[in-house]
Amino acid sequence: MSQDFRLDNVGMVNREKKISFKFNGKKYFGFEGDTIASALIANGVHLVGRSFKYHRPRGFFGVGVDEPYAILQLDRNNERDPNIRATEQEIFEGLEVKSVNCWPSVNFDIGAINNFLKMFFPAGFYYKTFMWPPSFWYKIYEPFIRMAAGFGEASIKHDKERYEHKYEYCDLLITGSGPSGLASAYAAAKNGARVILAEDKPRFGGSLLTSDVNIGNQTGVEWTEKIIAELKSMPNVTVKNRSQVFGYYDHNMLVMSERISDHLPKTQKYLPKQRLWYIRANEVLISSGSIERPLVFGNNDTPGVMLSSAAKEYMKVYGVLVGKKPLIFTNNDSGYETAIEFKKNGVNPIILDTRSNPSSDIITEAKNLNIEIRFSYVVVAAKGYKKVKSADIAKISDNKKELFNIENIECDCICVSGFWTPSIHLASQSGNKSKFNEKIDAFVPDKSKQKENTIGSANGIFTLEETIKDAFDKGFDVSNKITEKNNKVSAPTVVEKKSTDHDKFWCVPLPKGKSYKRFLDFQNDVAVSDIELALREGFRSIEHVKRYTTLGMATDQGKTSNLNGLQLVSDIENKVVPQVGHTTFRPPYTPVSIGAIVGREVGKHSKPTRKSPMHSWHEKNNAVFVDAGVWLRPRYYKQGNEGLFEASKREAKNVRQNVGVCDVTTLGKIDVKGPDAAEFLNRVYTNAWLKLPVGKARYGVMLREDGIVMDDGTTTRISENHYHMTTTTAQAANVLSHLEYYLQLVWPELNVNVVSTTEQWAGAAIAGPNSRKLLMKLFPNLDVSNEGLPFMGYKEADLFGVPAKIYRISFSGELAYEINVESDNGYFMWEKIMEVGKEFQIQPYGTEALSTLRIEMGHVAGSELDGRTIPYDASLEGLVSKKKDFIGKRSLNRSAFTSTDREKLVGVVPIDKTTSIPEGSYIVKDPKAKLPNPKLGHVSASCWSVEYDNPFSLAIIKDGKNMIGQKLFAMSPLKNKTIPVEIVSSHYVDPEGKRVRS
Amino acid sequence: MLYINCPHCGLRSQNEFAYGGDATVKRPELNKEISDQEWDNFVYLRKSPRGKHLELWHHISGCRQWIKVERDTSTHEIFKTYKANEAIE
Ligand SMILES: [Zn+2]
16 A cells, blocks of 8 residues: 655655554554654545444544544464554554454444434433343343443453663653753752653654744754753753653552553563553652644534544654645644644645634744635534545624524535643543633633643643743752752743634534534443433533533543533533532543552562472472462372372371371461560460479460451460460461560550561471371480470471471371471471381371361361451460460450350261261251251361261351251352351360370 | 651551551450450441541561551651550650
8 A cells, every 4th residue: 555645755754764554454564763643644535443432533633642533453473462552552663453443344334324323322321221120231221332332442361561660750750841840850960959850752852853843943843852962961851751640649650551561563672561660759740731622513423523632643744634625723823833734835725713703823823824714614524434534614693592594515624723732641640630711611720639730731821922931930949959059941932823712612513403423522432412411311510410421431531521521511500610510530541551550569479489408309399389378388299190189188187197298398487586575475375384394385276356367377485585476377367466566555564575587597397197206206305205305396307317396286186396496508408308207107197187287186276267257256264364465365355256056166077977968058957948048057078088988077056055966058159069067166176184284 | 659668667568567556455454354256346346537546567577566557547648657665745
């Protein structure tokens, strides 16, 4: 395809570098520096999509972030990137994009039938239509809405691109490199401030790239280049293009999304696609400029109708004509700039100016160039379906109510200018409640809420001279506050032709007998008639009108529609715009890819992975790992073709019969030291701690103040004022915070210090009838007899030259010991245990076997201590001291906690002794009872008892103590199972606890 | 994201801290007879003021000290921060 609409030698794209790309499967050429929009327009392509509701043809409306129409889907490296604005995405060799929201193709779209059914799609259509009957929702309404909704398809595959996060601090962040941004950055940087200047486009300069102005005897482009070059050379300045500051958060934290390789053909290794900057700025200057306001007339959404500033930018920056028979429709001088640019490039435009008798230098210039200008003229309606072919135009009365002399004139584009809307989004996000400026008929920022100031056209300053002067002053003032320096540079002189006068007129009335759709919100298809309907139906608050009609709720956040919507509401209601008020802007200013927000925190990188010092041994010995919080723990050690069930059964059985070893490094460990340590533990735990002798361990339970069990574990008195506390793996961090809370805030008089030692110690639990024999061989010089090292005893000894701590504690219910060595010696300890244990048939066991062992012993763990149980529920009431006070004790007296029918821990065995009971099953009396079946409680943990070779479960059921011996049912609606069961004691194995004391 | 001036460490971003609730709540003394109502007030009842609020923050990824922060709950303005045992002005 030839680029029929490309101008020779105009614009800033690189003519040396031709680039091919595909749009909807068809190949096109553009130049380096083109966006998809400019390259397609150069090729005469204007039809790029279908509208959201009516599936009307969509072209290009703008040239930047405000684009409501040209949203495409990018396919690259087999990945899909939806929600790409064609006006922002630069082309690269091999780029492939396609239209969204159309089927089967953009040229023939079946959904366009909605356009002919539009009387059935008024405002609030979804609310009204899809209400009844409720049974239609799942099968008919929802699938229909889902099919019709949304732009593009997200990929379900893993995104292989790399996204990064960066944290930055600066004295001054400036958001936008137009005239005010450049001037303030220059003034502040020269005064020594650390400045970040962010520009969302590839090129710096903003309006200076397209305005016919003169600054300090240079063109806007020349001045921009000079300032940017100087800023880049300064060490205190960071200048970033393709970087959108999209969010203004608390305490002057702003977030910026930098597109690093979106415009490059192939992602280079190590080069991220995008980078998210979290910038904590001392001060912010918002220089985000303004967006041209559309004019509203019949069929104003037809491809070929676009903003006049966009048409100008396509010519001046990209060297592309949006049409060869342009109609310029304006209520201010900006349209003249576009017309003059057309004329300079050999195209004859016609200007329709709504004003009756305006005058300015630029109007004179247009007249001198013999450009046809009609004053008091309007476009009534655009004609043409997939592209503008002509326009009905008319003379309009001075009161702007009557249309005369309607005629049809040929044109291929209509460039509209309804004056300018300051981009106040960032100021609004910072908390600044904007105010209405009647001179410009738009909102501007009011009082600064955070440390922010808005400058240039974003603040409603539309003359270049004032913008430059004000920005130099602000840049100096703000930097002066921070650096306390006085290096002031003077502002250059400025020459500009256009005036800032505009006509207070935006919406062309309908001619008699015509019912053209006049669109306000181009992305969500909200027309004048929808707003009128909403008001007729009684919606008054602008927030309600917005939600009912979806005005301004599209991905462009109403950048081009908000003010025209407000103006219309105020006209109908006979109010002024500030009385109608306006909605609040929220981040992000432009869509941000989820990848950028997530950054590198993907998959395994989303949290650290903690491994014990013995991890590599487990790996070498076929361990299958399980996530335990952020820890990786061996779940079982696979032998041959074993699965989880067989392996864990073998491992558990070996503990009951011989001896097993389990890596318990992950248990939380906290050192508690100080003269008041005993008193502190006595307040933290429910049982008594004051009399625990040195060299002894004790099991303890701690509560939250509301009486719920928080955690359990053993704590050992290492020396007079030194305790070694253990916590469960999951609660380790919470317990430490809990202890710190009481020591620092509640009882600061206690002289105690706590510190986490989890990572300092590697732990191995050896359990089983052979464990003492193994211990004797591991510590030949130590008396490990039942008298020398009794149950709950503690000893320090030497393990083949390595200092070790031995705790005689047991979770499995067998005779057991836990050996701790310094982490660095963990692997050595483990190998020694395995080596020496060989003759006693030692086998390592994982968390699954550990779980089996504790369940059949009736030892509680996380599934019973689930944040709902008090000590009584978990059969831990024997550990609750009646004599002393402790954290949470007072709650245990509350009536709900003393009631007799609380759910309590019991054991459950299936009557048939073969059917395993799914965890989470309900225990009920009558499986056939009317639903919802009254439940007695639930099954918290299940295992295959290796002691009795049948299934066994723990359950927490109402009045559990008195239920023992009863025949009930375990029901799992999820697994569709009903199992007859018998309730037994939770202590299924060795109820007297002889083994641990043997 | 808030910028919190830890009295021990200086200005740090909010993501280093854990929120700890109302700092004016006082735990009843140990071994003291109190009514159910008093105990419930301590365990459950919290004011949720709009405006100035003295609250606890735990510098969990920093010095691990609990600190008190006087913050406006609607504007997020932080007026002053205190060490755990410092007198509140
Ligand atoms: Zn700190």
